[in-house]
Amino acid sequence: MRELGRRLAKLLRAGDLVMLSGELGAGKTTLTRGLGEGLGVRGAVTSPTFVIARVHPSLGSGPPLVHVDAYRLSGGLDDMEDLDLDVSLPDSVIVVEWGEGKVEELTDDRLQLRIDRAVGDTADEVRHVTLTGVGTRWAEADMSVLAG
Ligand SMILES: Nc1ncnc2c1ncn2[C@@H]1O[C@H](COP(=O)(O)OP(=O)(O)O)[C@@H](O)[C@H]1O
Ligand SMILES: [Mg+2]
Numbered sequence: 781m782r783e784l785g786r787r788l789a790k791l792l793r794a795g796d797l798v799m800l801s802g803e804l805g806a807g808k809t810t811l812t813r814g815l816g817e818g819l820g821v822r823g824a825v826t827s828p829t830f831v832i833a834r835v836h837p838s839l840g841s842g843p844p845l846v847h848v849d850a851y852r853l854s855g856g857l858d859d860m861e862d863l864d865l866d867v868s869l870p871d872s873v874i875v876v877e878w879g880e881g882k883v884e885e886l887t888d889d890r891l892q893l894r895i896d897r898a899v900g901d902t903a904d905e906v907r908h909v910t911l912t913g914v915g916t917r918w919a920e921a922d923m924s925v926l927a928g
Contacts, residue, residue, distance in 0.1 A: 781807035781810040781811045781814065781895070781907055781909075782810055782811065782813055782814035782817070783814060783928075784811060784814060784909065784926065785810070785811040785812060785813060785814020785815040785816075785817070785818060786814040786815070786817055786818040787814075787818070787925055787926050787928060788811075788814075788815060788818065788926060789814070789815050789817070789818025789819045790818060790925050791921060791922075791923070791925060791926075792815070792819065792843075792873045793843065793873070794843035794870065794871050794872060794873065795869060795870050795871075795872075795887075795917075796873050796874070796889075796891065796917070797869065797874050797876070797883065797886055797887050797889070797890040797891070798815075798873070798874070798875045798876070798890070798891045798892075798893065799875075799876050799879045799880065799883065799884075799890055799891070799892045799893070800812070800875065800876065800877045800879075800893050800895065801877075801878070801879075801880055801892070801893070801894050801895070802893075802894060802895030802896065802897075803897070806895040806896070806897060806907065807895050807907055808877040808895060809825065809826070809827045809849075809877065811893070811895070812825045812845075812847055812875050812877070813825040815845060815873075815875060816836055816845050816847075819836075819838065819842055819843070819845050819873060820838060820839050820840050820842060821836035821837060821838050821839060821842075821844060821845045822836055822837050822838070822839050823836045825845075825847055827849065831849075832848060832849060832850065832852060832853065832863065833846060833847065833848045833849075833863045833865070834846070834847050835847075835868070835872075843871060843872050843873050844868075844871070844872050844873070845872070845873050845875065846865070846868055846872045846873070846874045846875070847875050847877075848863065848865070848874065848875065848876040848877065848879065848883075849876075849877045849878060850876055850877065850878045850879045850882050850883065851877065851878040853878075853882060860882055860883060865883065865886055866886055869886060869887060874886075887915075888914075888915045888916075889913075889914060889915030889916065889917035889918060890913075890914045890915065890918075891911065891912070891913050891914070891918055892911070892912040892913075892914065893909055893910070893911055893912075894909070894910040894912070895907050895908070895909050896908045896909075896910070911923065911926075
């Protein structure tokens, strides 16, 4: 998942919204860690206990990574308003865990990743990731870099 995040970073640019879904422990934060490495941003990507959004500035000239864990936010975009994600999005890559029904209105385009754990007791480290691109931004994106 970390390596997938590193590869996915190559596709991302300022203005991109990535939504991650999957049960607790699926690997959303692990993937975001790889994204942060791939984007070359400052600070370790962690699972925030109290912090809902954390900004990781670029160490180079790229966009900052805004990592949002919306688990504790119950409402819709209204609850998100204080985070000013709409203000930061044009200049940032925003990755949201648990954002379904909360952040879709931010933009017409988004990349959704659904992470599923493989079923079966011998393969519990295996993850299946389904990517869904929404909007024109993702219609022609070359996803082949993800295959390595
Ligand atoms: N293939 C894998 N991908 C991602 N995480 C894995 C994998 N195998 C084991 N893990 C473990 O599962 C946990 C995933 O946690 P985390 O990324 O915080 O999930 P989430 O943010 O979805 O709750 C980590 O402890 C990680 O080490
Ligand atoms: Mg997490």
